Amino acid sequence: MMPCSLFAQEMNITTGENPNKLELLASIEAGFLSVLSHKVQFSNSGDYFDYKSDGGQDVLFPVRRYSVEIRKGRNAVILLYQPLGLNTQVLLENDLTVDDLTFPASTGINLLYNFPYYRVSYLRQLNTKNESFRLEVGASLQLRNTTITFESNDGSLFRTNRNVGPVPILKLRARKYFDKQFFAEFEADGFYAPVSYINGSDNEVTGAILDASVRSGYAFYQNSSAFLNLRYLGGGAVGTSDNVDGPGDGYVRNWLHFLTVSVGMTYKFD
Numbered sequence: 001m002m003p004c005s006l007f008a009q010e011m012n013i014t015t016g017e018n019p020n021k022l023e024l025l026a027s028i029e030a031g032f033l034s035v036l037s038h039k040v041q042f043s044n045s046g047d048y049f050d051y052k053s054d055g056g057q058d059v060l061f062p063v064r065r066y067s068v069e070i071r072k073g074r075n076a077v078i079l080l081y082q083p084l085g086l087n088t089q090v091l092l093e094n095d096l097t098v099d100d101l102t103f104p105a106s107t108g109i110n111l112l113y114n115f116p117y118y119r120v121s122y123l124r125q126l127n128t129k130n131e132s133f134r135l136e137v138g139a140s141l142q143l144r145n146t147t148i149t150f151e152s153n154d155g156s157l158f159r160t161n162r163n164v165g166p167v168p169i170l171k172l173r174a175r176k177y178f179d180k181q182f183f184a185e186f187e188a189d190g191f192y193a194p195v196s197y198i199n200g201s202d203n204e205v206t207g208a209i210l211d212a213s214v215r216s217g218y219a220f221y222q223n224s225s226a227f228l229n230l231r232y233l234g235g236g237a238v239g240t241s242d243n244v245d246g247p248g249d250g251y252v253r254n255w256l257h258f259l260t261v262s263v264g265m266t267y268k269f270d
Helices: 005-010 195-199
Strands: 022-042 060-072 075-082 085-091 096-098 101-103 108-114 117-125 133-152 158-177 182-194 205-221 224-240 251-269
Touching: 022 224, 060 251, 117 158, 158 205
Parallel strands: none
Antiparallel strands: 022 060, 022 251, 060 075, 075 117, 085 108, 096 101, 108 133, 117 133, 133 158, 158 182, 182 205, 205 224, 224 251
16 A cells, blocks of 8 residues: 555556545645736727736735545546636826726726636546556636726726626646655646637637646645645637627727746545
8 A cells, every 4th residue: 555545546547446436625725816917908999908017916916726626537527716806906197998988197096807717627537557647638617707897986987897608618637746745737728719609699709718737746644735836827808799788889808917826735535
C-alpha cells in the first residue's frame, strides 16, 4: 500500500483498483486578482472605457473559488462556483459616455463589474496505463451572470447592463505525479465562437472565454492535499444584441484579461 492514501486513491483509475467506486472531492481556494487589461463600451456612440487606467482597477482584488468533483472510474463531473466582483470608485478625468448618457469630467462615479459564474463539467480520462500521469478531456456548460453599473456619487446619473445566459465550453485537464506527494496540474476551459451562430441570432456577435491554470500541489495527510495556483481568466464579446430595450443601440464591446494567484486545499471524502 502507498504511504500516502490520497496518491493511491488518485491512482485507482489507472491501476484498476476499485474502478467502480464513487468518489467525492471538495476544493476551495483563495487569493488575489490582478487586472492585466479590461475595457468596455456600450453603444456605438459610447466611449471604450479603460477600467484599469481610468476606472480604479489598478489594485489587487480578493478572489475565491469553490468546486465539488464526483468521480467514478474514468469519468468525472465537476460543479464549480466562482464569485467575482470588482467594485471601485473614481473621479473621472474625462467625459464618459455610456449608452447615450454622458458622465462629465470631474464627476465622482461608482463602478461595479460583477460576474459570478456557475459551471458544470464532464471529463473522461484518456490514458489508463501510466500511473503517474492522467489526461482528461471533456466539456463544460457555464452560466454567466453579469451586472455592470455606472453611477454618479449623487445618484443622478446611472447606467446598467445585465446579462444571464449559458456558455458551452471545451475542457482539458492533465496531472503529473513526480512522487507520492508532489504533483503538477494544468487545466483549461475555453471557446471562441460567433455567439449568433450558437443562439440563432441574426446579428453577428463574437464571444470568447479562457479559464486556464497551472498549479503545484502536495498530498500531505490522508485524504488531503494543498496547492498553489496561477490562473489566467480572459474573454469577452463584441457585437449588437437583437434584444434591445434601450437606452442605447445594443452594441457591446467588452474584453478582459485577469491574472489570479491563490492557495487552496482539496479533501477527498471516503
